[in-house]
Amino acid sequence: MGTQVKDVVIKPDAPATLLLEKHADYIAAYGSKKDDYEYTMSEYLRMSGIYWGLTVMDLMGHLHRMDKEEITEFIKACQHDCGGISASIGHDPHLLYTLSAVQILSLYDSLSAIDVGKVVEYVKGLQQEDGSFAGDKWGEIDTRFSFCAVATLALLGKLDAINVEKAVEFVLSCMNFDGGFGCRPGSESHAGQIYCCTGFLSITGQLHQIKADLLGWWLCERQLPSGGLNGRPEKLPDVCYSWWVLASLKIIGRIHWIDKNKLSRFILACQDEETGGFADRPGDMVDPFHTLFGIAGLSLMGEEQIKEVNPVFCMPEEVLKRINVHPEVLS
Amino acid sequence: MHGRLKLKTTEEQAEEKRKEREKKMKIAVAARDACFEKRKRSVLDEEGLELTKQLLGGNPDFATLWNFRREIFQHFEKEKSPEVLQVLLEKELSFLEACLRVNPKSYGTWYHRGWVLDHMPSPDWARELELCSKLLQLDERNFHCWDYRRLVVSRSQVSCSEELDFTFKLISSNFSNYSSWHYRSTLLPRVHPDTCQQAGRVHEGVLLTEYELVRNAFFTDPNDQSAWFYYRWLLGRADREETVSCLYVSREGQRLILSFSRPVNVLSPSAELVLFVDSLPLMVKWRTAHPKLKHSALWICDLPTGTINEACSEHSFKIHWRDGVVQRECVLYRGRSESWCRDSATDQQLFRSDLSVEKSTVLQSELDSCTQLQEMEPENKWCLLTIILLMRALDPLGYEKDTLQYFKTLKAADPMRSAYFDDLRSKFVIENSILKMEYAETRVVDLSKKDVTALYHLDQLLLVTHMNLSSNRLQSLTAQLSMLQCLEVLEADDNVLEGVEGLCGLPRLEEVSLRNNRIAKIADLQPLASCPKLTILNLQGNPVTEATDFQSELALLLPGVKDLIA
Numbered sequence: 101m102g103t104q105v106k107d108v109v110i111k112p113d114a115p116a117t118l119l120l121e122k123h124a125d126y127i128a129a130y131g132s133k134k135d136d137y138e139y140t141m142s143e144y145l146r147m148s149g150i151y152w153g154l155t156v157m158d159l160m161g162h163l164h165r166m167d168k169e170e171i172t173e174f175i176k177a178c179q180h181d182c183g184g185i186s187a188s189i190g191h192d193p194h195l196l197y198t199l200s201a202v203q204i205l206s207l208y209d210s211l212s213a214i215d216v217g218k219v220v221e222y223v224k225g226l227q228q229e230d231g232s233f234a235g236d237k238w239g240e241i242d243t244r245f246s247f248c249a250v251a252t253l254a255l256l257g258k259l260d261a262i263n264v265e266k267a268v269e270f271v272l273s274c275m276n277f278d279g280g281f282g283c284r285p286g287s288e289s290h291a292g293q294i295y296c297c298t299g300f301l302s303i304t305g306q307l308h309q310i311k312a313d314l315l316g317w318w319l320c321e322r323q324l325p326s327g328g329l330n331g332r333p334e335k336l337p338d339v340c341y342s343w344w345v346l347a348s349l350k351i352i353g354r355i356h357w358i359d360k361n362k363l364s365r366f367i368l369a370c371q372d373e374e375t376g377g378f379a380d381r382p383g384d385m386v387d388p389f390h391t392l393f394g395i396a397g398l399s400l401m402g403e404e405q406i407k408e409v410n411p412v413f414c415m416p417e418e419v420l421k422r423i424n425v426h427p428e429v430l431s
Numbered sequence: 432m433h434g435r436l437k438l439k440t441t442e443e444q445a446e447e448k449r450k451e452r453e454k455k456m457k458i459a460v461a462a463r464d465a466c467f468e469k470r471k472r473s474v475l476d477e478e479g480l481e482l483t484k485q486l487l488g489g490n491p492d493f494a495t496l497w498n499f500r501r502e503i504f505q506h507f508e509k510e511k512s513p514e515v516l517q518v519l520l521e522k523e524l525s526f527l528e529a530c531l532r533v534n535p536k537s538y539g540t541w542y543h544r545g546w547v548l549d550h551m552p553s554p555d556w557a558r559e560l561e562l563c564s565k566l567l568q569l570d571e572r573n574f575h576c577w578d579y580r581r582l583v584v585s586r587s588q589v590s591c592s593e594e595l596d597f598t599f600k601l602i603s604s605n606f607s608n609y610s611s612w613h614y615r616s617t618l619l620p621r622v623h624p625d626t627c628q629q630a631g632r633v634h635e636g637v638l639l640t641e642y643e644l645v646r647n648a649f650f651t652d653p654n655d656q657s658a659w660f661y662y663r664w665l666l667g668r669a670d671r672e673e674t675v676s677c678l679y680v681s682r683e684g685q686r687l688i689l690s691f692s693r694p695v696n697v698l699s700p701s702a703e704l705v706l707f708v709d710s711l712p713l714m715v716k717w718r719t720a721h722p723k724l725k726h727s728a729l730w731i732c733d734l735p736t737g738t739i740n741e742a743c744s745e746h747s748f749k750i751h752w753r754d755g756v757v758q759r760e761c762v763l764y765r766g767r768s769e770s771w772c773r774d775s776a777t778d779q780q781l782f783r784s785d786l787s788v789e790k791s792t793v794l795q796s797e798l799d800s801c802t803q804l805q806e807m808e809p810e811n812k813w814c815l816l817t818i819i820l821l822m823r824a825l826d827p828l829g830y831e832k833d834t835l836q837y838f839k840t841l842k843a844a845d846p847m848r849s850a851y852f853d854d855l856r857s858k859f860v861i862e863n864s865i866l867k868m869e870y871a872e873t874r875v876v877d878l879s880k881k882d883v884t885a886l887y888h889l890d891q892l893l894l895v896t897h898m899n900l901s902s903n904r905l906q907s908l909t910a911q912l913s914m915l916q917c918l919e920v921l922e923a924d925d926n927v928l929e930g931v932e933g934l935c936g937l938p939r940l941e942e943v944s945l946r947n948n949r950i951a952k953i954a955d956l957q958p959l960a961s962c963p964k965l966t967i968l969n970l971q972g973n974p975v976t977e978a979t980d981f982q983s984e985l986a987l988l989l990p991g992v993k994d995l996i997a
Contacts, residue, residue, distance in 0.1 A: 144492055191494075288574045313855075334607055
């Protein structure tokens with residue numbers, strides 16, 4: 101009778117210290133497993149996978165262990181005639197992987213490897229009349245793609261290529277009763293979408309349109325007794341929400357509403373002492389995605405062994421400083 | 432990659448598994464290569480459908496393959512008759528349904544289904560609605576399914592009322608209803624719009640029936656958080672209309688200041704802000720109180736010299752905003768140093784719910800019910816928070832003591848949210864101070880010893896001359912504090928201040944006390960250099976006073992400060 105609180109229990113012998121070296125080794129070795137089943141099955145997101153791996157390595161100070169030349173050539177081969185970039189060779193272009201590619205090349209300061217002008221054209225061409233963005237020519241609309249569009253253009257210094265006012269109008273039309281945002285107008289609030297929309301509003305200088313206290317409350321209520329964060333009410337905690345939720349809170353100036361000690365404990369418990377890397381929750385299988393967001397979450401909370409991460413772009417702050425991109429953040 | 436438990440196996444089991452995976456991988460790679468090959472050669476046929484089907488069945492997130500399938504169907508659209516196409520697309524729907532049963536959360540699968548329906552000669556939207564209902568029975572929180580349902584509803588023109596009934600059914604029979612309550616929040620204002628046409632708000636009569644519905648939900652299960660979230664929305668207010676809440680003029684400062692009901696940017700091309708002085712339009716430059724603020728509730732213009740002069744017995748100042756839709760004016764008489772026209776927070780019911788008296792009695796009984804529930808469930812933090820919100824809605828000043836007591840209980844019941852509750856309590860404390868200040872008709876705000884952790888409603892404090900923030904838990908005086916353009920004296924002793932960002936460009940600020948804080952570097956005091964009238968500064972008990980050359984460095988930074996206490 102009644103709803104039980106869905107949560108995990110952290111075992112007393114769960115990892116409690118940051119195993120940075122193990123994570124660096126895990127990521128360094130990950131790309132070499134090209135004959136692995138998991139690796140093949142995830143080819144459809146390879147570009148994002150590379151972005152996750154490189155970013156976490158850079159945050160940990162181990163970027164030099166990755167093969168810059170190989171990756172740059174790979175990205176070149178993934179840019180299509182329309183300007184858009186695909187996840188891997190032979191796959192179709194999409195905004196998701198266009199952003200990941202631009203993020204990688206920004207990390208490497210190698211944007212000249214691709215035709216930047218065509219990327220801008222591609223992004224511009226995906227904006228719809230109502231201001232929304234399709235992910236690709238097939239027309240799926242989602243606020244994730246609004247974020248991908250402005251983040252890509254901001255990194256290239258070409259935000260004015262699109263109709264920013266209309267884009268803002270669309271994202272705001274996705275704001276819900278609880279202050280959160282969903283995929284499309286009328287969609288339920290979800291931490292991932294909230295991250296995309298707050299990131300979008302930060303880049304477009306419209307953070308004052310957010311109901312910061314209301315949204316901040318919804319976000320801080322994602323923290324469960326285990327200390328971990330879920331993505332929306334009555335879901336299990338997941339390390340990746342340490343990023344989506346925490347970054348959103350940082351952007352709207354309310355990160356202090358989370359109990360940092362308890363969250364840290366949860367994130368550290370998601371580490372795998374044997375293999376390195378982070379899993380979604382303690383005891384599960386690790387992967388680069390959760391490894392990045394565990395490390396990035398710890399960075400947001402001030403972990404000194406990790407470089408400062410930018411909450412809007414999920415890239416090292418020093419990279420954004422280099423390219424002079426400074427999205428607004430509320431205090 | 433979510434929810435996959437890591438199991439330990441023997442070496443033998445591990446080797447067997449490895450072989451199996453290698454086999455699976457080789458098959459997947461071969462199929463993928465075959466698909467890519469066909470596509471390269473622009474071969475769009477049934478075999479392509481077969482090949483992609485195999486792969487998508489096991490890996491529905493392989494988006495390129497859905498694209499390929501669509502290309503094949505687009506080809507069929509040209510080549511085949513509508514009847515044949517219909518049959519083929521019906522088959523596609525069966526395939527998609529099988530995919531959804533295995534993985535109901537793949538963006539690609541759902542999008543493709545919508546695409547198929549949109550390309551079918553005879554789409555059966557009623558069946559789609561039924562599919563959604565069935566899948567929602569299995570997982571009421573599947574947002575993909577809800578979004579698809581909303582697509583179906585818009586294509587087949589199902590009414591909002593029908594959908595409202597659907598949510599009612601789900602809420603009445605299930606737990607885990609957040610998605611339903613959310614949907615309701617979008618439907619209710621469309622089916623029963625507020626009579627004053629406030630966007631997103633609900634007609635008052637219906638509102639009260641809705642209160643009952645929600646109350647039943649959280650009484651049945653006090654731990655069902657979705658009901659409590661929804662209830663908070665019901666208690667909330669519509670967004671304030673964008674208007675000018677205060678127009679202020681200073682003779683000495685030759686300055687005119689506007690306070691808006693929410694942050695705006697008057698410098699944007701569409702802004703249309705016009706100033707009339709003595710009935711004549713005057714071109715002026717507007718600025719915010721702090722360079723950091725691009726959108727602000729406060730805008731300042733420095734009037735050209737001679738605009739205000741002693742020769743005139745009076746000057747009239749008028750503002751047109753939004754093409755004259757909003758107008759504000761005030762008159763500055765000779766001999767008066769300042770003048771203003773301001774909306775009072777009390778009259779505006781800024782801090783309480785604007786319900787009619789009879790409806791307030793209903794809320795009062797809601798409060799009584801919640802208080803009873805709280806006695807039965809003393810640990811339930813949702814109930815405690817809701818009681819506080821109801822008290823604020825009904826009578827912020829009358830319930831002041833009770834509210835503070837409930838916050839103590841709330842923090843004990845939910846310590847993880849302590850920082851949030853502290854800030855929320857601070858907001859309410861400040862609201863009450865503003866109401867009391869208006870009642871007393873003074874321009875002095877005393878917030879000392881009130882355990883304040885954050886500053887709110889600074890846009891309401893434009894006229895304040897004296898402010899006491901001492902003995903609180905403030906970490907910073909943020910840029911927003913620069914909106915206190917009339918501030919003359921600030922006391923902020925015994926806090927945990929690391930910076931004074933907001934004490935920037937305050938034209939009338941004369942005296943500042945920052946005893947026993949955490950100001951560490953001279954550079955932290957930089958903003959004070961832009962306060963032209965600052966003469967008295969107390970920095971006792973701050974680490975900065977220990978710095979070498981403190982006195983000389985400070986004299987360089989703040990030459991105007993004649994009375995330094997350190």
